[in-house]
Amino acid sequence: MSADDYDRFADDYEAENATSLLNACYERPAVLDLVGDVQGRRILDAGCGSGPLAAELVARGADVTGFDGSPAMIDLARRRLGGTVPLTVHDLAEPLPYEDESYDVVVASLVLHYLEDWDGPLAELRRVLRPGGRLVASVNHPFAQVLNAPEDDYFKTRLYSEDVELNGQTTELTFWHRPLREVVRAVTDAGLDLRVLDEPGPSKDTPPELMPPRIASGERSAFFCFLFVVAERPGVVH
Numbered sequence: 001m002s003a004d005d006y007d008r009f010a011d012d013y014e015a016e017n018a019t020s021l022l023n024a025c026y027e028r029p030a031v032l033d034l035v036g037d038v039q040g041r042r043i044l045d046a047g048c049g050s051g052p053l054a055a056e057l058v059a060r061g062a063d064v065t066g067f068d069g070s071p072a073m074i075d076l077a078r079r080r081l082g083g084t085v086p087l088t089v090h091d092l093a094e095p096l097p098y099e100d101e102s103y104d105v106v107v108a109s110l111v112l113h114y115l116e117d118w119d120g121p122l123a124e125l126r127r128v129l130r131p132g133g134r135l136v137a138s139v140n141h142p143f144a145q146v147l148n149a150p151e152d153d154y155f156k157t158r159l160y161s162e163d164v165e166l167n168g169q170t171t172e173l174t175f176w177h178r179p180l181r182e183v184v185r186a187v188t189d190a191g192l193d194l195r196v197l198d199e200p201g202p203s204k205d206t207p208p209e210l211m212p213p214r215i216a217s218g219e220r221s222a223f224f225c226f227l228f229v230v231a232e233r234p235g236v237v238h
Contacts, residue, residue: 021210029203034136038062041104047111051077101130108137113175122190131235141227187231196230
């Protein structure tokens, strides 16, 4: 998946992201819960897309900076955020254009699973975190591939594709599957202390009409999508 792909369907992705069960009522609330109190915190939104998470962080009092590899997504984010957030077109696979120890928190919302190599990007995210700062990331849950493609090798880091509906349009997205052990290895090899692996359910504020019956009944196995990671840069917070 390249930035050009997101440029092609940026408007449809933005429309879906704004109100969908998976984004608006599951992934984004879960990330915000894990980030916690952000008043006065400097936060880097890595892979900010059209800016919905950045907007919520700003509303909660954070000082936010963002980047994304898609120029079209950054254009949408600038329209949403105005001049409140410095935004840059940048590829997470490349060294980051930020100073060492610049941020209290880095959020990487549904972005790392587009990368085959996590070692370089995670090292860069660690570099820009202050000692005691945290990375909060969400990715496609690796166990979902066991259910969706049981014939494939779970333990192999590999490319796969899925057809997803964005604002009523079917689009093929490509991701990198990596087993859970590789998720953990990449985080710890980057010099980050793993604090949380989480698998939350949808937000309690989800509109009833968005909840499929099995999820509404409380069957957790009916909702198996993303894995959430919180990791900390060792050191004393100043």
